[in-house]
Amino acid sequence: MYGAGSVRIENRPDPRIQQPTDAVVRTVLSCVCGSDLWPYKSMPATDTGRPMGHEFLGVVEEVGSDLSGINAGDLVVAPFTYCDNTCDYCARGLHISCRQGGRYGIDGVDGGQGEAVRVPHADGTLVKLPVGADSSLLTLSDVMGTGHHGAVTAGVDHGDSVLVIGDGAVGLCAVLAARRLGAQQIILMGRHTDRTDLGRDFGATDVVAERGEEGVARVRDLTGGRGVEKVIEAVGTRQTLETALASVIDGGIISRLGVPQYEEGPLGPSTIMRNITLTGSRRPARAYIEELMPDVLDGTIAPGRVFDRSFSLDETPDAYQTMTDRHVLKALITF
Amino acid sequence: MYGAGSVRIENRPDPRIQQPTDAVVRTVLSCVCGSDLWPYKSMPATDTGRPMGHEFLGVVEEVGSDLSGINAGDLVVAPFTYCDNTCDYCARGLHISCRQGGRYGIDGVDGGQGEAVRVPHADGTLVKLPVGADSSLLTLSDVMGTGHHGAVTAGVDHGDSVLVIGDGAVGLCAVLAARRLGAQQIILMGRHTDRTDLGRDFGATDVVAERGEEGVARVRDLTGGRGVEKVIEAVGTRQTLETALASVIDGGIISRLGVPQYEEGPLGPSTIMRNITLTGSRRPARAYIEELMPDVLDGTIAPGRVFDRSFSLDETPDAYQTMTDRHVLKALITF
Numbered sequence: 295m296y297g298a299g300s301v302r303i304e305n306r307p308d309p310r311i312q313q314p315t316d317a318v319v320r321t322v323l324s325c326v327c328g329s330d331l332w333p334y335k336s337m338p339a340t341d342t343g344r345p346m347g348h349e350f351l352g353v354v355e356e357v358g359s360d361l362s363g364i365n366a367g368d369l370v371v372a373p374f375t376y377c378d379n380t381c382d383y384c385a386r387g388l389h390i391s392c393r394q395g396g397r398y399g400i401d402g403v404d405g406g407q408g409e410a411v412r413v414p415h416a417d418g419t420l421v422k423l424p425v426g427a428d429s430s431l432l433t434l435s436d437v438m439g440t441g442h443h444g445a446v447t448a449g450v451d452h453g454d455s456v457l458v459i460g461d462g463a464v465g466l467c468a469v470l471a472a473r474r475l476g477a478q479q480i481i482l483m484g485r486h487t488d489r490t491d492l493g494r495d496f497g498a499t500d501v502v503a504e505r506g507e508e509g510v511a512r513v514r515d516l517t518g519g520r521g522v523e524k525v526i527e528a529v530g531t532r533q534t535l536e537t538a539l540a541s542v543i544d545g546g547i548i549s550r551l552g553v554p555q556y557e558e559g560p561l562g563p564s565t566i567m568r569n570i571t572l573t574g575s576r577r578p579a580r581a582y583i584e585e586l587m588p589d590v591l592d593g594t595i596a597p598g599r600v601f602d603r604s605f606s607l608d609e610t611p612d613a614y615q616t617m618t619d620r621h622v623l624k625a626l627i628t629f
Numbered sequence: 630m631y632g633a634g635s636v637r638i639e640n641r642p643d644p645r646i647q648q649p650t651d652a653v654v655r656t657v658l659s660c661v662c663g664s665d666l667w668p669y670k671s672m673p674a675t676d677t678g679r680p681m682g683h684e685f686l687g688v689v690e691e692v693g694s695d696l697s698g699i700n701a702g703d704l705v706v707a708p709f710t711y712c713d714n715t716c717d718y719c720a721r722g723l724h725i726s727c728r729q730g731g732r733y734g735i736d737g738v739d740g741g742q743g744e745a746v747r748v749p750h751a752d753g754t755l756v757k758l759p760v761g762a763d764s765s766l767l768t769l770s771d772v773m774g775t776g777h778h779g780a781v782t783a784g785v786d787h788g789d790s791v792l793v794i795g796d797g798a799v800g801l802c803a804v805l806a807a808r809r810l811g812a813q814q815i816i817l818m819g820r821h822t823d824r825t826d827l828g829r830d831f832g833a834t835d836v837v838a839e840r841g842e843e844g845v846a847r848v849r850d851l852t853g854g855r856g857v858e859k860v861i862e863a864v865g866t867r868q869t870l871e872t873a874l875a876s877v878i879d880g881g882i883i884s885r886l887g888v889p890q891y892e893e894g895p896l897g898p899s900t901i902m903r904n905i906t907l908t909g910s911r912r913p914a915r916a917y918i919e920e921l922m923p924d925v926l927d928g929t930i931a932p933g934r935v936f937d938r939s940f941s942l943d944e945t946p947d948a949y950q951t952m953t954d955r956h957v958l959k960a961l962i963t964f
Contacts, residue, residue, distance in 0.1 A: 382855075383879060388904060391879035447906075520717075535896070544718060544726035550901055559896030561870070561907070562889050569723060569910035571782075575901045 295346050297339030301611040306345070309404050309412035314360035317416030319352040319370060322427045324406050324627040325601065326613050327374075327436060328462055329553060334614050345399040347407025347627075348374040349435035351427055354420070355410065363417045369427065370420040372406065372413060373580035374398075374436040379418030389580035392418075406435075407610055407627060421583045429626055430590045430598030433467065437624065438597040439579030440551055441467025442586060444526040445475050447573045448549035452476035455517050457541050458498070460528035461489035463600040463624040464551055466496055468526040470595050473497025477524075481516055483509055483537070489623055492599060506533060510540040522546065527574070532556045542570060549574030601626040630681050632674030636946040641680070644739050644747035649695035652751030654687040654705060657762045659741050659962040660936065661948050662709075662771060663797055664888060669949050680734040682742025682962075683709040684770035686762055689755070690745065698752045704762060705755040707741065707748060708915035709733070709771040714753030724915035727753075741770075742945055742962060756918045764961055765925045765933030768802065772959065773932040774914030775886055776802025777921060779861040780810050782908045783884035787811035790852055792876050793833070795863035796824040798935040798959040799886055801831055803861040805930050808832030812859075816851055818844055818872070824958060827934060841868060845875040857881065862909070867891045877905060884909030936961040 295301050309318050324347050333344075354368045364370065377384055377392035384392050394415055399405035404412055413419055423431055433439075441464055450456055456477040458468045461484025472480050473496065482498035483505070484490045490501040502512045514521060523546050525538040530552025538548045539560065551574055589595045604626045605613040613625035630636050644653050659682050668679075689703045699705065712719055712727035719727050729750055734740035739747055748754055758766055768774075776799055785791055791812045793803045796819025807815050808831065817833035818840070819825045825836045837847045849856060858881050860873040865887025873883045874895065886909055924930045939961045940948040948960035 386880060388880040390902075391904070545721060545723040550896075554897050554901055557895065557897035558893040560892065561885075561894030561896065562892035566885055566889055566910045567725075569726070569913075571906065571908040572896070573906040573908070575904035578904075 295333055295337060296343045297337050298333070298335055300339070301334070301346065301614050302343070303608055303610060306404070306408065309410050311356055311358045312412065313414060314358040315415050315417065316358040317354050317361060317364055317413050317420065318356040318410055319350070319372065319413055319420070320355045320410050321350050321352040321406065321408065321629050323429060323432045323629070324350040325432060326407070326610070326617055326625040326627070328464060330614070331618055332553070334618060345405030345408060347405040348398040349432060349437070350406035350411060351423070351432045351435065352411070357416065361417050364420050364422070369423045371423055371431055371434050371583065372411070372420055373439070373583065375580075376403070376414050376419040377580055378415045379580065384418065387578055387581040389578040407607075409607065409629060419580065425591065428598060429601050430596055431587070432626075433597040433600065434579065434583045434586055434590065436579050437463045437600060438467045438470070438586060439582045440464050441469070442471040442582050443578065444468045444528065444549045444551045444574055445471035447575070448524040448526055448547045450475045450477050450524050453478045454524055455479040455481070455522040457481045457483065457513055457522040457525045457538070458528060459483045459525065459534045459537060460552065461486055461493060462528060465526070465528035466493050466600055467597050468528055468551065469493050469498050470496040470597055472526065474589065474595060479517070481513055481522065486620070495599070506537065509537055513541040525549070526551060528552050530554050532559070535559055539565070539570065545569040547571045547573060600624045604628050630668055630672060631678045632672050633668070633670055635674070636669070636681065636949050637678070638943055638945060641739070641743065644745050646691055646693045647747065648749065649693040650750050650752065651693040652689050652696060652699050652748050652755065653691040653745055654685070654707065654748055654755070655690045655745050656685050656687040656741065656743065656964050657704075658687075658764060658767045658964070659685040660767060661742070661945070661952055661960040661962070663799060665949070666953055667888070669953060680740030680743060682740040683733045684767060684772070685741035685746060686758070686767045686770065687746070692751065696752050699755050699757070704758045706758055706766055706769050706918065707746070707755055708774065708918065711738070711749050711754040712915055713750045714915065719753065722913055722916035724913040742942070744942065744964060754915065760926060763933060764936050765931055766922070768932040768935065769914065769918045769921055769925065771914050772798045772935060773802045773805070773921060774917045775799050776804070777806040777917050778913065779803045779863065779884045779886045779909055780806035782910070783859040783861055783882045785810045785812050785859050788813045789859055790814040790816070790857040792816045792818065792848055792857040792860045792873070793863060794818045794860065794869045794872060795887060796821055796828060797863060800861070800863035801828050801935055802932050803863055803886065804828050804833050805831040805932055807861065809924065809930060814852070816848055816857065821955070830934070841872065844872055848876040860884070861886060863887050865889050867894065870894055874900065874905065880904040882906045882908060935959045939963050
């Protein structure tokens with residue numbers, strides 16, 4: 295990416311092992327993340343460009359001398375940041391804060407939207423897959439782990455009423471995760487009927503197309519006036535945060551997944567009187583891969599349905615634009 | 630209270646049963662809450678005045694016809710709001726949001742800083758005490774329950790490092806509660822040595838007198854550079870919230886007990902990247918009375934030590950002023 299609106303396909307040097315803990319992975323499936331669209335809309339123009347992509351699945355081509363768990367030929371999925379999986383943060387499931395971790399596409403590490411990637415700390419980062427490549431397994435790289443993280447941090451439990459704000463791929467995966475954790479009522483707030491229809495397939499019991507005060511009123515109607523116990527906020531605007539606060543019962547939990555488009559938010563006396571908990575975050579996808587994989591493999595969940603169009607690597611610039619134009623929910627990139 | 634700085638002792642009509650669920654309690658012990666000092670500093674002058682006080686312990690004098698659990702002659706403690714203890718909010722321990730609940734001193738209900746109080750929903754509200762009146766039992770009305778709520782909502786667990794910000798009565802009770810729940814390291818941030826000395830008695834392992842960036846640096850030093858897992862913020866200023874955010878590790882929890890003196894707070898992308906949870910609140914003291922009482926009765930905890938001076942009812946105006954001047958930590962009112 296060379297700046298807003300400018301994604302180019304270029305030849306780069308083949309990745310090779312630099313550290314004994316590296317692996318080189320040949321990409322089989324990749325995709326475009328909603329968060330990739332932020333720089334696509336706003337990145338200042340540069341001469342050097344930046345490798346893109348942090349969700350990929352592939353075959354290990356070469357391994358560093360220190361690796362023991364990963365071998366050439368393994369099919370693996372990569373979480374959206376690399377990590378050693380041994381530090382104190384990783385030990386508590388917070389791989390995104392790993393003391394040796396980092397992000398793809400910067401600091402000399404390749405992006406996942408390319409033919410091959412050098413993965414640092416490959417033993418800690420990569421997870422072996424037992425079957426052939428599958429787009430549902432690719433979602434464990436980020437989007438399904440993120441939706442699941444929202445449901446986990448919101449404390450979704452059997453019998454809960456849950457509001458999911460946002461019908462993007464993360465919101466839809468949050469619906470799937472809330473259903474998987476036993477939520478009784480799942481209200482999906484979104485206005486794109488093709489997306490909310492998929493949300494119903496994923497387990498949404500109700501869809502609210504209204505926003506703001508009207509949306510809150512609808513949520514109240516649907517919960518007998520009470521409001522919901524848990525909210526998963528997968529948009530990130532100030533308005534959606536306020537919708538979350540107005541829709542949740544006293545003592546409820548709001549998990550924020552959408553990257554905030556605000557710096558300040560309501561934290562005054564009224565929030566404290568109501569015992570609201572604000573949690574959630576960027577998603578330590580690595581922590582959840584082993585937990586979610588069996589349900590993907592046996593078909594209990596099919597998060598790969600969020601991919602509604604495939605693009606070849608050469609078509610990646612189109613993938614960015616059609617997602618930005620909301621003609622595509624989530625773009626799969628095949629190699 | 631007739632306005633900022635104006636507390637008067639007056640004769641009011643004797644409370645009497647109005648609803649069959651009422652009880653009338655003759656006060657034995659009461660006290661002044663830190664939250665009473667807010668109107669004492671800022672309340673606009675009025676002609677009618679407002680009964681004050683929401684923490685009291687006393688003897689039941691008369692009961693309504695619907696009461697079954699409370700009898701005349703019982704010694705009881707009252708949590709700082711009344712509640713039915715049966716609605717859906719009470720069932721989840723959120724008595725402060727009780728659907729039939731309310732506050733003392735408004736809507737025709739007496740204040741606790743007086744000789745007698747009509748208590749609505751007395752079966753749900755009052756808890757019988759098995760022994761003679763004791764100032765440590767009085768703290769179950771609010772301040773000890775509040776400190777405990779901070780430790781519970783922060784998820785304090787065995788081995789944790791906990792930062793308690795504020796050496797007022799709530800902060801000190803939070804230290805006691807964090808210790809009781811097994812925290813290994815408890816850093817108390819406060820500048821009044823008589824208070825922080827009591828904090829050490831209550832279980833603080835370290836005291837930090839510095840504030841702001843210097844305070845954060847000291848906390849980092851005391852935790853090997855890592856920061857603390859949990860913060861209990863018992864002041865409520867924007868600065869103390871920022872100190873909490875800068876002192877907690879990624880993935881940590883901040884429980885806010887101090888009534889916020891701000892409407893907006895930092896909720897931008899950096900907080901979400903760090904997986905910080907903001908929780909805590911006004912304190913459903915009622916929920917904790919039965920849990921904490923045995924430890925008070927057997928002397929495991931002695932939260933009554935926060936009362937450092939007794940006043941007669943007639944001296945209550947002095948109690949407000951000396952607490953405001955910080956010459957008294959928490960004023961006990963005896964009858």
